[in-house]
Amino acid sequence: MDLALLVYGISVLTQFSTVLILAAVVVGVSFIVSAMAYGGAYNKEEINTAKYWWKCSTIALTIVVPLLVIVPSEKTMYTMVAAYAAQKVAEDPKVQQLSGKVLLLVEGKLDGYIADMSVVKEKKATN
DSSP: OHHHHHHHHHHHHHHHHHHHHHHHHHHHHHHHHHHHHHHHOOSHHHHHHHHHHHHHHHHHHHHHHHHHHHSOOHHHHHHHHHHHHHHHHHHOHHHHHHHHHHHHHHHHHHHHHHHHHHHHHHHHHHO
16 A cells, blocks of 8 residues: 555646646745836836735745756656665565575576586587
8 A cells, every 4th residue: 555655646746747847937026026017117016016926926036946956857756756665675584585595596597508608618628
């Protein structure tokens, strides 16, 4: 069940990242427009309104941009899950015993192949 929740979390964070990108674009445009309005305003009311929206945009940018940086990509999240699973598997004593047996089997087969190759080389040398 833990892995299912991780996969679900990854899909949610991927969608959250998309929303953050959209929010960053909207807030960035709002920041630019309000800065231009502040620079081009003549009366006190326009200046105050532009300043208000400029401050709100600045606060929103300081929240959205760090969140955008902190949320990892989908590929990174799946890599993290795989690394976690590999670590848990490597810590399991049964897996360690089994991997030792597999290593012995592979070494035995390699030793047999090397012995066969030695016999073939000896036959070729005598011919």
